[in-house]
Amino acid sequence: xxxxxxxxxxxxxxxxxxxxxxxxxxxxxxxxxxxxxxxxxxxxxxxxxxxxxxxxxxxxxxxxxxxxxxxxxxxxxxxxxxxxxxxxxxxxxxxxxxxxxxxxxxxxxxxxxxxxxxxxxxxxxxxxxxxxxxxxxxxxxxxxxxxxxxxxxxxxxxxxxxxxxxxxxxxxxxxxxxxxxxxxxxxxxxxxxxxxxxxxxxxxxxxxxxxxxxxxxxxxxxxxxxxxxxxxxxxxx
Amino acid sequence: xxxxxxxxxxxxxxxxxxxxxxxxxxxxxxxxxxxxxxxxxxxxxxxxxxxxxxxxxxxxxxxxxxxxxxxxxxxxxxxxxxxxxxxxxxxxxxxxxxxxxxxxxxxxxxxxxxxxxxxxxxxxxxxxxxxxxxxxxxxxxxxxxxxxxxxxxxxxxxxxxxxxxxxxxxxxxxxxxxxxxxxxxxxxxxxxxxxxxxxxxxxxxxxxxxxxxxxxxxxxxxxxxxxxxxxxxxxxx
Numbered sequence: 001x002x003x004x005x006x007x008x009x010x011x012x013x014x015x016x017x018x019x020x021x022x023x024x025x026x027x028x029x030x031x032x033x034x035x036x037x038x039x040x041x042x043x044x045x046x047x048x049x050x051x052x053x054x055x056x057x058x059x060x061x062x063x064x065x066x067x068x069x070x071x072x073x074x075x076x077x078x079x080x081x082x083x084x085x086x087x088x089x090x091x092x093x094x095x096x097x098x099x100x101x102x103x104x105x106x107x108x109x110x111x112x113x114x115x116x117x118x119x120x121x122x123x124x125x126x127x128x129x130x131x132x133x134x135x136x137x138x139x140x141x142x143x144x145x146x147x148x149x150x151x152x153x154x155x156x157x158x159x160x161x162x163x164x165x166x167x168x169x170x171x172x173x174x175x176x177x178x179x180x181x182x183x184x185x186x187x188x189x190x191x192x193x194x195x196x197x198x199x200x201x202x203x204x205x206x207x208x209x210x211x212x213x214x215x216x217x218x219x220x221x222x223x224x225x226x227x228x229x230x231x232x233x234x235x236x237x
Numbered sequence: 238x239x240x241x242x243x244x245x246x247x248x249x250x251x252x253x254x255x256x257x258x259x260x261x262x263x264x265x266x267x268x269x270x271x272x273x274x275x276x277x278x279x280x281x282x283x284x285x286x287x288x289x290x291x292x293x294x295x296x297x298x299x300x301x302x303x304x305x306x307x308x309x310x311x312x313x314x315x316x317x318x319x320x321x322x323x324x325x326x327x328x329x330x331x332x333x334x335x336x337x338x339x340x341x342x343x344x345x346x347x348x349x350x351x352x353x354x355x356x357x358x359x360x361x362x363x364x365x366x367x368x369x370x371x372x373x374x375x376x377x378x379x380x381x382x383x384x385x386x387x388x389x390x391x392x393x394x395x396x397x398x399x400x401x402x403x404x405x406x407x408x409x410x411x412x413x414x415x416x417x418x419x420x421x422x423x424x425x426x427x428x429x430x431x432x433x434x435x436x437x438x439x440x441x442x443x444x445x446x447x448x449x450x451x452x453x454x455x456x457x458x459x460x461x462x463x464x465x466x467x468x469x470x471x472x473x474x
Contacts, residue, residue: 020383020386023379023382023383023386024382024383024386026376026378026379027376027379027380027381027382027386028375028376029375029376029378048383050383051379051381052379061471069296080416114269136393137396137397138264138265138266139263139265139266139423141263141266142260142263142264142288142289143264144287144288145260145261145264146257146260146261146287146385148286148383148386149257149260149261149264149385149386149389152382152386152390153389153390153393156373156390156393159374159375159376201370207242217277
């Protein structure tokens with residue numbers, strides 16, 4: 001298939017979980033594993049990986065999320081906690097695995113699926129990096145899943161996604177688009193206290209829209225044209 | 238909901254897996270756990286169960302599958318191996334979780350989901366007890382999933398099944414129906430060497446059809462009428 005899913009574990013603390021993740025990846029036919037500052041991986045990791053030790057040995061070890069997701073077109077962060085009062089906007093909207101799968105249909109590219117620390121999940125800044133937030137619908141009574149169980153459920157769902165030939169936009173071009181939007185917001189004197197939330201909202205809208213290269217270029221053209229039609233700042237004073 | 242799913246682990250050998258199964262059951266809102274001759278359940282089982290120790294403590298401990306599934310309307314056996322030459326008929330047809338979920342829509346009753354030993358799965362006789370065979374589609378390169386991962390995937394899929402008010406037939410009545418069919422097969426001098434496979438085929442057909450009580454009674458009426466119209470054996474000689 002022309003969609004590659006990279007499983008990224010961010011600072012996992014239990015080596016048994018890392019091994020279990022390797023096993024279930026191989027069960028469902030995935031092989032691209034990246035670990036950001038993992039715990040030491042020794043006998044227990046290999047035991048839990050069982051016949052998927054090769055995945056463990058070939059895993060990319062990275063020192064930062066940026067390094068682990070290099071080249072990925074989309075960053076999808078998984079969280080069991082879908083919005084608390086203080087950080088709602090970084091966790092919403094959260095998509096369920098079945099819907100995320102539908103969004104990817106017909107595309108080609110590399111999608112990074114990120115999983116946070118077993119105890120603390122992602123930091124707010126890390127969540128802000130994600131193009132899409134994924135959550136597994138669980139019981140309110142006990143929503144916190146074991147890491148490898150969460151990976152199992154998501155890979156089960158994604159294992160038969162119908163990939164296609166439509167390329168996902170280049171991550172570098174998307175970053176330029178987001179920076180361009182921020183410039184325009186500044187140009188129109190957008191209120192500073194709303195800036196961060198609105199930038200994040202735009203990122204999430206474009207993230208779940210799975211932009212293609214031409215769309216990014218057209219959007220940038222629109223932004224350039226807007227900028228040309230703005231009243232120059234010194235005249236407006 | 239009016240559908241109760243009982244998770245039955247048959248002779249599990251790793252206590253960590255039993256604890257992990259309890260946890261993921263609670264994650265997805267299930268609580269009916271039965272263990273057939275389990276390994277000793279000690280600290281590791283409790284550690285892996287995490288906040289689902291109550292499920293572990295309330296689990297039914299049974300000495301046989303029959304005891305563990307008492308009162309269940311349907312027995313669904315999970316297997317990673319879907320048909321080898323020597324025992325194809327006991328494993329086929331195997332249904333994937335998504336399709337099984339659809340079959341249960343609209344029904345009420347108790348469905349036992351059975352999982353075999355980590356190393357050897359089910360025996361042939363045990364598979365013969367199942368009304369339905371469930372399998373998770375996995376990679377050919379490494380199809381053997383960890384026990385708790387298999388439970389996680391299946392409960393994820395079943396956690397939002399749309400139950401209803403149509404009652405599943407009573408297991409005792411279904412057993413009488415199957416015995417009645419066997420009598421009729423004998424009455425018509427069905428070839429002995431085909432008997433077992435055909436009985437199993439009938440069991441699986443009725444299993445995946447999710448019979449309701451009236452259907453069982455009507456089928457028995459048909460069988461009685463067939464028997465009354467058969468040429469008496471002594472006259473046929």
